[in-house]
Amino acid sequence: DIQMTQSPSSLSASVGDRVTFTCRASQSLSGYLQWYQQKPGKAPKLLIYGASSLQSGVPSRFSGSGSGTDFTLTISSLQPEDFATYYCQQSYSIPWTFGQGTKVEIK
Amino acid sequence: EVQLVESGGGLVQPGGSLRLSCAASGFTFRNYDMHWVRQATGKGLEWVSGISSAGDTYYPGSVKGRFTISRENAKNSLYLHMNSLTAGDTAVYYCARVTWGWNYFDSWGQGTLVTVS
Numbered sequence: 164d165i166q167m168t169q170s171p172s173s174l175s176a177s178v179g180d181r182v183t184f185t186c187r188a189s190q191s192l193s194g195y196l197q198w199y200q201q202k203p204g205k206a207p208k209l210l211i212y213g214a215s216s217l218q219s220g221v222p223s224r225f226s227g228s229g230s231g232t233d234f235t236l237t238i239s240s241l242q243p244e245d246f247a248t249y250y251c252q253q254s255y256s257i258p259w260t261f262g263q264g265t266k267v268e269i270k
Numbered sequence: 271e272v273q274l275v276e277s278g279g280g281l282v283q284p285g286g287s288l289r290l291s292c293a294a295s296g297f298t299f300r301n302y303d304m305h306w307v308r309q310a311t312g313k314g315l316e317w318v319s320g321i322s323s324a325g326d327t328y329y330p331g332s333v334k335g336r337f338t339i340s341r342e343n344a345k346n347s348l349y350l351h352m353n354s355l356t357a358g359d360t361a362v363y364y365c366a367r368v369t370w371g372w373n374y375f376d377s378w379g380q381g382t383l384v385t386v387s
Contacts, residue, residue, distance in 0.1 A: 206378035259317040
């Protein structure tokens, strides 16, 4: 199984900050990497697919990059509604696996 | 608008069985792969099973042999039959639509809670 490791597990940031978090896979994903946002009590929401493609309707302050085993999600200017937990997920091989999540909290 | 509505969750004893359902609307159900993802309280997301538009099924080792995913295209419905349940299966279960290509979960239901106790 492909192991997905996210870092950091949590971070504190202020509105307007640029935040970046990373996801590392135990083997190359050939770009089959997604990012999801989840707020408490809600279902996850797709932000980025194919490592860098922005899902329709997602604000452009979200961006994804990376290749091979190392991937990054960046929020260019953190907004109040962005405080949530973010998960990466690989769909390169079954079983599809998720990272453990990065929780973004208000500083 | 794509809608996925799960049902069938509840309290079940260890060793028991349960069937979850997911009613889909707003898209051509038969054309999409569908999956189940679960989340234990306070924990991360875990992929549980998937079924292709052609009916091929996929499972992780943690549920293989105990869970069975199925679909009924005429009813726009997805199912998850769960047997030999343990406390470790306690979680919110989400059904999710997959867009082929990059294989991403682009739509999710609101989830249904399964408690094994």
